[in-house]
Amino acid sequence: MKAEQLDTPSLLIDLDRMERNLKEMQALADSAGVKLRPHTKTHKMAEVAQLQLEYGARGITVAKLGEAEAMAGAGITDIFIATEIVGEQKMVRLRSLAEKAKVRLAVDSIYHVEQLDRFFGDQVPVEVMIEVDTGMHRCGVEPEEAVELAGEIVSRFPQVKLAGIFAHEGHTYNASEKEEMKQIALDTQKQAVETGKQIEAKWGISCEISIGCTLGQLAGEFLPGITEVRPGTYVFYDVGHAYYLGDINRCAATILSTVTSKKGEEKVVADAGAKSMTIDQRSSGVLKTEGFGKIKSHPDLMIKKLSDEHAIIYPGGSLNLGDRIEIYPNHVCPTVNLYNKAYGIRDGRVEKILTITARGCNQ
Amino acid sequence: MKAEQLDTPSLLIDLDRMERNLKEMQALADSAGVKLRPHTKTHKMAEVAQLQLEYGARGITVAKLGEAEAMAGAGITDIFIATEIVGEQKMVRLRSLAEKAKVRLAVDSIYHVEQLDRFFGDQVPVEVMIEVDTGMHRCGVEPEEAVELAGEIVSRFPQVKLAGIFAHEGHTYNASEKEEMKQIALDTQKQAVETGKQIEAKWGISCEISIGCTLGQLAGEFLPGITEVRPGTYVFYDVGHAYYLGDINRCAATILSTVTSKKGEEKVVADAGAKSMTIDQRSSGVLKTEGFGKIKSHPDLMIKKLSDEHAIIYPGGSLNLGDRIEIYPNHVCPTVNLYNKAYGIRDGRVEKILTITARGCNQ
Numbered sequence: 001m002k003a004e005q006l007d008t009p010s011l012l013i014d015l016d017r018m019e020r021n022l023k024e025m026q027a028l029a030d031s032a033g034v035k036l037r038p039h040t041k042t043h044k045m046a047e048v049a050q051l052q053l054e055y056g057a058r059g060i061t062v063a064k065l066g067e068a069e070a071m072a073g074a075g076i077t078d079i080f081i082a083t084e085i086v087g088e089q090k091m092v093r094l095r096s097l098a099e100k101a102k103v104r105l106a107v108d109s110i111y112h113v114e115q116l117d118r119f120f121g122d123q124v125p126v127e128v129m130i131e132v133d134t135g136m137h138r139c140g141v142e143p144e145e146a147v148e149l150a151g152e153i154v155s156r157f158p159q160v161k162l163a164g165i166f167a168h169e170g171h172t173y174n175a176s177e178k179e180e181m182k183q184i185a186l187d188t189q190k191q192a193v194e195t196g197k198q199i200e201a202k203w204g205i206s207c208e209i210s211i212g213c214t215l216g217q218l219a220g221e222f223l224p225g226i227t228e229v230r231p232g233t234y235v236f237y238d239v240g241h242a243y244y245l246g247d248i249n250r251c252a253a254t255i256l257s258t259v260t261s262k263k264g265e266e267k268v269v270a271d272a273g274a275k276s277m278t279i280d281q282r283s284s285g286v287l288k289t290e291g292f293g294k295i296k297s298h299p300d301l302m303i304k305k306l307s308d309e310h311a312i313i314y315p316g317g318s319l320n321l322g323d324r325i326e327i328y329p330n331h332v333c334p335t336v337n338l339y340n341k342a343y344g345i346r347d348g349r350v351e352k353i354l355t356i357t358a359r360g361c362n363q
Numbered sequence: 364m365k366a367e368q369l370d371t372p373s374l375l376i377d378l379d380r381m382e383r384n385l386k387e388m389q390a391l392a393d394s395a396g397v398k399l400r401p402h403t404k405t406h407k408m409a410e411v412a413q414l415q416l417e418y419g420a421r422g423i424t425v426a427k428l429g430e431a432e433a434m435a436g437a438g439i440t441d442i443f444i445a446t447e448i449v450g451e452q453k454m455v456r457l458r459s460l461a462e463k464a465k466v467r468l469a470v471d472s473i474y475h476v477e478q479l480d481r482f483f484g485d486q487v488p489v490e491v492m493i494e495v496d497t498g499m500h501r502c503g504v505e506p507e508e509a510v511e512l513a514g515e516i517v518s519r520f521p522q523v524k525l526a527g528i529f530a531h532e533g534h535t536y537n538a539s540e541k542e543e544m545k546q547i548a549l550d551t552q553k554q555a556v557e558t559g560k561q562i563e564a565k566w567g568i569s570c571e572i573s574i575g576c577t578l579g580q581l582a583g584e585f586l587p588g589i590t591e592v593r594p595g596t597y598v599f600y601d602v603g604h605a606y607y608l609g610d611i612n613r614c615a616a617t618i619l620s621t622v623t624s625k626k627g628e629e630k631v632v633a634d635a636g637a638k639s640m641t642i643d644q645r646s647s648g649v650l651k652t653e654g655f656g657k658i659k660s661h662p663d664l665m666i667k668k669l670s671d672e673h674a675i676i677y678p679g680g681s682l683n684l685g686d687r688i689e690i691y692p693n694h695v696c697p698t699v700n701l702y703n704k705a706y707g708i709r710d711g712r713v714e715k716i717l718t719i720t721a722r723g724c725n726q
Contacts, residue, residue: 007452007726041671063672083634083672084623086685089370108624111684138673139624139632170670260447261471261502269502271446275700276725280642307533308404308696309426309446309725310501321474322449333671337638337701340723360703362639362672363370 001350004324008258009272011342017252025234026055032222037061039232042333044358046074061230066361072100080104084112091119098125104163106131108140113153127163132195134188136171143195150199164208167192169216175286185216193225238332239294240287254326259319268316273309280331289330296326364713367687371621372635374705380615388597389418395585400424402595405696407721409437424593429724435463443467447475454482461488467526469494471503476516490526495558497551499534506558513562527571530555532579538649548579556588601695602657603650617689622682631679636672643694652693659689
């Protein structure tokens with residue numbers, strides 16, 4: 001079946017581009033001697049996670065316990081849940097998950113460790129990773145607090161295995177240009193390495209020192225001491241990342257859409273809106289983009305407005321009613337999460353259907 | 364089961380509030396003598412659509428053929444698809460749909476009618492409604508073009524039943540205050556009525572004159588000649604609409620979320636982000652809101668940042684790790700579309716599970 005025979009809107013994955021993206025990031029990690037533990041929040045597809053492992057990844061990262069359950073259900077056995085989780089339901093589910101996979105869990109307070117102790121007692125079935133806030137100011141503790149927290153875990157909860165520390169250099173996205181971005185990425189690495197080394201020296205444990213963020217990894221440099229990286233978006237990239245890389249053809253995900261309304265030369269309307277690619281605009285920072293996605297092979301056109309089910313495209317002269325277009329999304333992660341399946345395309349033909357295994361697994 | 368025992372994030376529907384919203388809009392339509400054909404894009408739940416019909420609605424509106432299929436599959440038999448659809452796959456599906464339900468379809472070009480003629484010949488199984496652009500400038504033709512298009516349909520395609528015209532006063536959302544909003548709403552009605560009357564006079568057909576938009580309907584006035592209204596968001600409302608109504612307690616949908624990270628008095632982080640309630644901000648117009656949703660019973664707190672899986676809430680003093688909060692979303696329509704199910708709550712207890720029948724049916 002040809003891709004153009006698919007109904008619209010559909011999520012298409014260019015398999016050649018995706019495989020190149022995966023191989024290049026694996027090669028980067030390998031050449032730096034760091035483990036790659038890709039964040040699967042972007043694709044949420046067990047089949048793609050398996051491919052990442054096949055290419056050399058050491059386990060995967062997920063954002064949610066629900067994503068971990070979906071991936072473990074598909075046979076993946078080494079999973080880092082990179083957010084703090086709280087609540088008794090979560091602990092019950094964690095127990096079942098830990099029977100299927102080796103699990104690491106984020107903590108940024110002794111509260112999270114007390115919760116494990118309270119629920120599991122001497123049989124805590126997961127390892128913990130302390131989240132360090134290196135400047136993104138979302139979750140995590142300051143570096144010096146991380147050292148103290150490590151000490152409290154080691155002394156009060158000897159049955160809890162502290163596997164290491166992790167940071168997310170997501171504030172690289174706030175940088176206004178490449179050099180600033182690189183400095184932020186390296187500053188995160190420096191703080192992470194120093195924190196990990198202090199914990200090792202002070203508490204006598206061996207520390208995983210994990211950082212992760214596609215943009216940060218595009219800086220291409222890893223400080224000695226970094227042991228693990230967790231980029232996610234690189235599997236498909238999106239408009240902002242492609243501009244950063246100087247090549248829109250690095251984008252592996254598009255939304256196939258049909259022109260359904262036309263007003264002369266002025267504009268056309270296509271059948272993919274915010275419910276097919278999100279309204280996220282990346283309106284500032286180094287990946288700043290204009291409009292709501294870019295149209296493949298039509299760099300002159302702009303999606304100026306987006307409502308829930310319509311993309312409004314200016315000017316309209318070069319497109320006609322019934323034309324098929326492919327739209328590169330601005331932010332691919334929430335876009336993929338809108339679909340139950342994607343079509344894997346090679347040489348213009350549908351090679352396979354990719355199930356979005358963890359779609360909507362937000363618990 | 365108590366609502367607070369649910370895992371998080373979960374989508375909760377306050378059934379008392381929802382039923383009040385439904386009854387009040389039905390009463391408004393009844394008192395004005397217009398048919399209510401609610402847009403089900405907001406809730407996408409067959410069970411709620413059935414309730415709307417039970418309360419007096421005359422059929423439903425959907426945005427997509429896929430939504431129509433989902434609703435027809437659940438037994439709903441009178442459906443208006445309020446967007447233009449294009450493509451042979453769509454025509455094949457339309458044929459099957461029309462065997463289950465009476466279907467009306469949007470057109471804004473003779474192209475759409477030619478498509479029906481080409482595919483169905485003399486046996487066109489659906490009626491068409493001409494979309495009139497009264498100022499929103501998305502789809503639709505100008506009023507005078509609508510009259511011409513009606514003539515072309517009547518003369519060239521006598522086998523196609525032209526049921527009437529419709530407009531969407533979505534540009535009411537651009538108004539900066541209530542009086543301006545009301546003028547826009549009434550201006551749409553005026554244009555719609557005049558267009559419909561001209562078509563009736565010129566081509567001798569009886570015309571449905573349909574308008575629809577929750578905000579426009581909140582103006583509370585219908586000009587003589589309007590025969591049908593299609594509001595959607597009123598089923599749940601959301602933060603902007605509630606402010607417009609002067610009462611946040613009109614919001615019937617919330618996201619139940621857990622505080623998972625805390626930084627002293629400064630801030631807390633909850634486990635519901637853009638993948639649980641969208642990043643849509645309604646950043647301008649009469650429903651303008653600050654932040655990314657409002658927290659029930661905590662009007663002093665602000666969700667200042669939202670990433671895919673985190674809500675970052677300032678200040679953090681009044682919330683603690685493990686606390687449950689309910690968040691009213693800024694834009695409820697794309698929020699509901701992220702979930703496969705919602706929990707119907709009454710008096711703090713889970714009364715039922717509501718399947719989001721048409722979730723993700725964007726084709």
